[in-house]
């Protein structure tokens with residue numbers, strides 16, 4: 001699914017009305033009707049008080065449409081206009097006027113704190129104050145209204161987006177954002193829904209299609225691509241009957257130091273689980289017996305040094321490499337990386353301490369192999385790029401880094417984002433159970449396993465992140481978030497592959513009346 005910017009959505013809006021020869025208020029009617037249908041299906045006429053707060057732009061216009069349709073269908077509706085400006089949009093006014101046709105109780109005009117209504121915990125609040133058109137900080141009584149609504153226990157449903165958030169810009173005032181329980185967003189999710197500073201205000205959302213021009217949606221390069229099952233399925237490469245282990249490549253995992261040999265085991269095992277034909281683990285000498293015992297399928301090469309890596313001597317040509325997990329940042333390890341980066345042709349995942357080595361020794365950037373995949377968590381990313389002001393600034397700086405160095409960067413987090421030049425891929429799988437030691441090592445192994453099977457680096461990155469999160473979801477459903485361990489995620493990779501093509505359970509049909 002595509003994530004469009006607010007500018008692109010306005011453009012889509014305009015093209016749609018032109019091509020479909022409809023008015024903007026027809027489009028607003030579609031949008032409002034979708035939300036009404038959503039509510040009607042769930043409420044089935046229940047007389048719970050519904051408080052609709054409408055701004056003075058088109059988000060407010062949507063709120064007026066929803067209110068009209070609810071009133072027409074006999075719901076218990078209370079409408080308010082958050083009258084923060086006299087500059088009401090044309091389509092707001094059209095729908096303001098239409099309210100007359102269905103009720104004698106005109107929406108309550110709010111102009112100060114004195115107008116805040118009483119709301120009970122079991123009521124419903126609909127936030128149609130601002131959507132993608134909010135263009136400055138909320139202040140005065142409007143900010144107080146948001147805080148007043150946040151303090152209420154009533155269920156809060158945001159129309160298009162919670163008031164106070166921008167679709168694709170950083171948050172300005174965390175104290176002036178509606179804490180929606182659920183958001184119904186039109187046509188495409190917004191980037192801010194997926195970033196830590198803003199996504200916390202969008203715990204649940206659904207996308208409602210409003211029939212924007214399919215050609216525009218199809219041909220426009222989006223701000224970002226959302227990767228869910230449907231997208232991930234397309235990446236999968238079917239195995240052929242006469243394939244043999246050579247077909248799936250020989251992955252090399254360079255990992256571990258004294259006390260951190262587990263990182264090498266987790267990554268090597270995950271490379272196997274992702275489908276690599278052969279896996280060799282390169283570790284300091286102290287890791288030899290540990291690896292041979294813990295992972296008999298892997299071949300092991302060792303450094304001359306006992307406790308950390310100093311010189312990576314190979315006796316084969318790897319088809320893919322994952323390097324850096326638990327290797328520490330000793331001077332000799334940095335020299336080994338310089339040599340590896342300069343001499344190796346295989347596609348490479350660069351993780352953890354290998355990223356820290358780059359941050360501390362910028363000369364490594366000069367030899368960074370093109371199309372390498374860097375997998376930093378936020379701490380590692382900031383060490384690499386320097387401090388960033390907010391989530392959006394971080395993305396922009398990562399894009400610039402990716403372009404400058406011709407590499408793919410995976411920003412790990414709740415919604416991991418893969419960055420390649422201006423392209424962004426936002427992952428949808430994963431859960432807080434994965435915030436556990438070693439889960440990043442598993443990811444590096446998975447991506448190396450995909451690379452070794454011949455997946456293109458960008459696809460290996462995006463698909464690997466999806467599979468890794470999906471495996472994490474499978475584990476957490478079995479054992480709780482708390483009990484997820486990295487080795488469980490690795491073990492669940494097989495089920496993550498199976499889940500890719502599993503049919504979603506169909507909703508049970510109501511039994512027919514005899």
Ligand SMILES: NC(=O)C1=CN([C@@H]2O[C@H](COP(=O)(O)OP(=O)(O)OC[C@H]3O[C@@H](n4cnc5c(N)ncnc54)[C@H](OP(=O)(O)O)[C@@H]3O)[C@@H](O)[C@H]2O)[C@@H](O)CC1
Nearest residue numbers: 009013028031057058059130131132133134135136137160
């Ligand atoms: N294609 C689509 O996606 C479709 C979108 N649709 C809907 O339209 C919504 C976007 O509508 P929109 O452009 O009218 O913007 P909206 O969010 O109502 O606010 C703008 C108004 O608020 C004002 N204003 C701004 N900031 C302010 C502030 N801090 N404090 C005070 N005032 C402030 C600003 O005034 P001004 O800056 O001119 O003073 C302007 O009047 C979108 O979210 C969706 O719900 C559907 O109907 C159909 C298809």
Ligand SMILES: Nc1ncnc2c1ncn2[C@@H]1O[C@H](COP(=O)(O)OP(=O)(O)O)[C@@H](O)[C@H]1O
Nearest residue numbers: 377413414430431432434435437438439440441
């Ligand atoms: N709250 C979360 N939701 C989803 N995924 C998460 C969450 N927290 C962590 N993860 C995932 O777990 C992995 C953690 O990686 P990392 O921090 O490098 O772990 P480690 O260094 O211990 O191996 C990343 O892939 C990240 O996306």
Ligand SMILES: [K+]
Nearest residue numbers: 127130159161
């Ligand atoms: K809203």
